[in-house]
Amino acid sequence: MKSRIKAVKPIALKDVTIIDDSKLRKAITAASLGNAMEWFDFGVYGFVAYALGQVFFPGADPGVQMIAALATFSVPFLIRPLGGLFFGTLGDKYGRQKILSITIIIMSISTFCIGLIPSYASIGIWAPILLLLAKMAQGFSVGGEYTGASIFVAEYSPDRKRGFMGSWLDFGSIAGFVLGAGLVVLISAMVGEKDFLDWGWRLPFFLALPLGIIGLYLRHALEETPAFQQHVEKLEQGDREGLHSGPRVSFKEIATKHWRNLLICVGLVISTNVTYYMLLTYMPSYLSHNLHYSEDHGVLIIIAIMLGMLFVQPVMGLLSDRFGRRPFVIIGSIALMALAIPCFALINSDVIGLIFLGLLILAIILNCFTGVMASTLPAMFPTHIRYSALASSFNISVLVAGLTPTLAAWLVESSGNLYMPAYYLMVVALIGLATGIFMKETANRPLKGATPSASDITEAREILQEHHDNIEQKIDDINEQIAELEKKKENLVNQHPTINE
The missing domain is CATH 1.20.5 (Single alpha-helices involved in coiled-coils or other helix-helix interfaces)
Known part of the structure; x- marks a missing residue:
């Protein structure tokens, strides 16, 4: 009986992909800039919510105005899974570079348009409707942005440096948030509260257009990732007739063959993003509303914390290339479980230095997750379904994590217990710990479905x-x-x- 085992050619030196340093730097810059713009909008929108409430919902009392403005902020989270499903399928079919060029166009135009929308006093009910439509367009594009950017960087990176290179993606997220929040504070201080409410709040949104043009130029100039090019070459050899329709994406295969990695992806995204939104979105209102600090003090403390995170972020990525990704997920989860209550004790101490220390500890724990997430997630799935699987599971998880500020505020208000956010983080830490235990190590290994990649011939x-x-x-x-x-x-x-x- 003839053997059915297919002969496999041994991997030779010519099969190892040598990554061009200049192309790698351009890929990281282009991907990070789009991610920075996404979080730039989050930073701006979160800190001008009170102004938007008065401009678009003037008939309501101040509390309802704030809730209405923040409700439109939450809309993108509902739309993101649809965008992830749409762009994920296209990304696996036609390539990463094309889709990332499309998402940054939609994201920059929709953000720019928010600054153009007339007030309620000018066009009535159409003002909040247009705001809602702009936020929906943002959410749709963002659904394919982070996952596409992380895949783009991962598929361009050498195997031994994927953690360090991927960490710059969330560096861009943090930098964008800091830039957005800092710009709001600067413009508000320069023009005064009255002019800021009249027209000053629009200026940060206008900045999205030039940022988008720069990002589009950088992304359009890039070649497709080496891993996707290899995938297309294999298809050319095996199915020349079917290639014109692009690689086929099987959702049945994603759900049945890769369910374990889908669950691990969901666990990692939830534990990372719940911590992210708790620290960077909820804590400013916690400091001002529950601990009665001025809004300016709360904003400045968070901005200082995020500046510190910028320095720690690439260090975590670099260390993960040496020690692996799993240790950081496990250590971060254990630290979050053990230190959540002590951190909130420091935050509630009424001493500025101790408040800063408590937030800083939480920020470093968050860096354990963000430092490895962008390099870990793309390594879980093979090339032909990577974008689809990651975009769908990621955005569903973010939808859950996006409820964090609302749930945390409700838990504190309904119980009267200022430590409820700490208990919330401890539950999330259990999810992170289980994820770290069951996930497979991916550091210093080729991506699934791709040949090994290196920085140079040595x-x-x-x-x-x-x-x-x-x-x-x-x-x-x-x-x-x-x-x-x-x-x-x-x-x-x-x-x-x-x-x-």
Whole structure:
């Protein structure tokens, strides 16, 4: 009988992809800029919500105005899964570079348009309706933005540097948030409260258009990722006739074959983003509303914390390339579980230095997650379904995590217990710990469905040698298992009178 085992060619030095440094830097810059713009809008919108409430909902009392403005802020989270499903499918079919160019166009135009919308006094009910439509367009584009950018960077990065390179993506997120919040504070201080309510709040939104043009230029100039190019080349060899319609995406395959990684992705995204929104979105209102600090003090403390996070972020990514991704998820989860209550004790101490220390500890714990997330998630799925699987699971998880500020505020108000956010984080830490325990290590390994990648020829030789050593070790392990099975077989044969003859 003929063997059905397909002959596999040994991996040679020519099969290791050498990543061009200049292309890698351009890829990281282009991807990070789009991510920065997403969080720039979050920073701006969150800190001008009180102004938007008065401009678009003038008939309501101040509390309802704030709630209405924040409600429109939450709309993108509801639309994101649809955007993730749409752009994820297209990204796996036609490539990452094309989709990222589309998402940054939609995101920059919709953000810019918020600054153009006339007030309620000018056009009545159409003002809040247009605001809602602009936020829906934002949410749709953002659904494909972060996952596409993380995949783009991961597929461009050398195997040994993927953690460090991926960490710059969330560096862009934090930098965008700081820029947005800082710009609001600066403009408000320069023009005064009256002019800020009249026209000053529009200025930060106008900045989105030039940022988007720069991001589009950078993304349009890039080539498709090496991993996706390899995937298309394989399709050309095996299915020339079907290639014109693009690679096929099977959602049945995603759900049945990769359910474990889907759950791990959901766990990692929820634990990361709940901590993110708790610290950076909810804490300013917690400091002002519950602890009665002025809004300016709360904003400045959070901005200072985020500036500190910028320095820690790439360090976490760099260390994850050396020690692995799993240790940071596990350590971050254990630290969050153990230190959530002590951190909130410091935050409630009524001493500025101790408040800052409590927030700083939470920020460093958050860095444990954000430092590895962008490099971990793309490594969970093979090339042909990577965008679809990641975008759908990521955005559903973010939808859950996006409820954090609202739930935390409701828990504190309904219970009267200022430590409820700490208990909330401890529950999330359990999810993170389970995720870290069950996830497979991906550091210093090729992406699924892609050949190994290296920074230069010397590193390529080292990677190839490690690959061959790993094969030899696996062969030795299999030989040991065969020897054990032979012993078991012999023992069973000896127990059977007929087979033994």
